[in-house]
Amino acid sequence: MTTDTIMHALGADYHLLKPIEFAGEVFTKLTFRDCTAGEWAQLDDFNGTESDQRALGFILDNGAGPIVSRLSVRDYRAAGKAMATFLNNRPIVVDNGSGGVSITLSKPVASETGTLAILNLREPTAGDLIAIDPLAGVAKDIAAVTACSGWDRKDVIKLPLRDFLAASAWIADFFDDAPATGA
Structure with missing residues (x-):
């Protein structure tokens, strides 16, 4: 699967290249969800990579938001492309x-x-x-x-x-x- 085809629909999973262990749980995939405008408004106080990490954390489901900073660079970049696909998906x-x-x-x-x-x-x-x-x-x-x-x-x-x-x-x-x- 290429990063261009990771996610075209809400709720699709991105399978991590490198699993992440956090709080006694092993994450092997990231599931994206529809976030709220209120969550996005919270990003106004941040810039650059910190804003990107928080944005990615907001659209992750299953409590995976806190693991964003632990992703490998390849997984982080691929998940970022998936997030961009979602954000640019106009009706x-x-x-x-x-x-x-x-x-x-x-x-x-x-x-x-x-x-x-x-x-x-x-x-x-x-x-x-x-x-x-x-x-x-x-x-x-x-x-x-x-x-x-x-x-x-x-x-x-x-x-x-x-x-x-x-x-x-x-x-x-x-x-x-x-x-x-x-x-």
Whole structure:
């Protein structure tokens, strides 16, 4: 397996070239998980290699985060490439032919109505703008995605962060590209 094909999907394992013993446990693989925006925000206080090690530690599952500093250089570099693949994995956003887009989710959402794997968004309306205008920040984005997708809010808040951000960015383009006034 090459480092370019280590991980293309969340939850994939990277098998260490050199096992690591830590706290009475032997780690032979690294399993990547979806981390939170809050975890990433903690990286603002660090730079360089320390930031890279902490970032890698955040996306490791099974309590493997503390072993990052004990990885061999080859395993550390390969795991770093796997992490970069994950971070650069953008959702697929395609025109759905009806003035909206469809986003293939990086991780399906479990809903009371079943498993949701594709988020279809329609163009926002003036009514949507009136409804979301009093809100601010992430609450406004959640309301906009809820309105334009037809999903329940409780399902929208389960969206993986990268998919939610892609949906929010697509909707925001309708509000951000208005012609300048005045002049």
